[in-house]
Amino acid sequence: MGAIYVDTEIQRATINQDECVECGTCFRGMSQEHLNPTMVRTVRKLARMFRFRFEPEPDVCPTAAFVMNELEMPRLIRQIFSDPVVEHKSTGIKGRGTEEVKTNDVNPRVTEGEVGYTIEFGRPGVGVRFRDIEEMAMELARLGVHFEAKNPITHLMTDTATGKLRDDILGEKILSAIIEIKTTLDLVEEVLETVERVNLRIDTVTAVGISTRCDGRGDETRLAGLLEELGYGAERAKTNMGLGRSTNLQAA
Numbered sequence: 001m002g003a004i005y006v007d008t009e010i011q012r013a014t015i016n017q018d019e020c021v022e023c024g025t026c027f028r029g030m031s032q033e034h035l036n037p038t039m040v041r042t043v044r045k046l047a048r049m050f051r052f053r054f055e056p057e058p059d060v061c062p063t064a065a066f067v068m069n070e071l072e073m074p075r076l077i078r079q080i081f082s083d084p085v086v087e088h089k090s091t092g093i094k095g096r097g098t099e100e101v102k103t104n105d106v107n108p109r110v111t112e113g114e115v116g117y118t119i120e121f122g123r124p125g126v127g128v129r130f131r132d133i134e135e136m137a138m139e140l141a142r143l144g145v146h147f148e149a150k151n152p153i154t155h156l157m158t159d160t161a162t163g164k165l166r167d168d169i170l171g172e173k174i175l176s177a178i179i180e181i182k183t184t185l186d187l188v189e190e191v192l193e194t195v196e197r198v199n200l201r202i203d204t205v206t207a208v209g210i211s212t213r214c215d216g217r218g219d220e221t222r223l224a225g226l227l228e229e230l231g232y233g234a235e236r237a238k239t240n241m242g243l244g245r246s247t248n249l250q251a252a
């Protein structure tokens with residue numbers, strides 16, 4: 001996230017806490033020798049002077065300088081969405097906390113005649129604040145879209161009819177998140193136009209995935225044509241073959 005910078009006044013690397021998304025990558029990337037910082041700086045200066053190589057690589061901190069913050073809400077939400085080893089309690093899934101339509105054959109989120117969308121914010125390395133996610137969600141809610149229940153962003157909504165998120169998290173920054181919605185075919189144009197329009201005024205990057213369910217013969221005749229008409233070249237990116245079987249009937 002570019003959150004680590006050298007503070008020129010103190011001549012030390014420092015973390016900008018407002019930009020840090022608590023992903024833990026810097027912490028996991030440290031080597032664990034716990035070397036003395038004064039000694040390391042001296043060796044690095046000598047290495048530079050005599051042009052020999054210093055091990056470990058200079059950008060891997062060998063002094064265990066970082067410690068993970070003790071986090072409480074609302075800041076804790078940064079870690080939940082950004083640290084790939086932390087599970088979302090609302091869905092039991094790590095990372096962005098959603099299966100999306102990847103398990104649609106056993107958990108049919110999108111059925112025939114429906115269109116599913118994933119609106120993904122913040123990747124790669126840009127991040128996103130919840131207030132920008134809320135802005136998109138509220139604009140989409142005005143179209144009457146259905147927000148996916150098994151999605152951590154939906155869990156943070158105080159009202160799924162308006163797309164409003166919890167006030168206490170709006171200023172928090174995270175690495176990435178996904179809004180999941182579905183509509184009928186007649187709303188595709190409006191949804192895509194809304195995403196494009198809102199994307200221009202929020203401070204992040206947005207990627208849209210779109211999905212549907214094929215008929216019994218494996219064909220899909222309506223959505224692809226519609227996307228072509230709207231100027232989007234529709235290629236099948238991922239095909240769920242329908243071979244999945246639920247082994248956890250309780251969760252399903």
Ligand code: SF4
Binds near residue numbers: 019020023025027
């Ligand atoms: S926790 Fe992540 S965002 Fe924060 S300083 Fe470390 S690597 Fe950067």
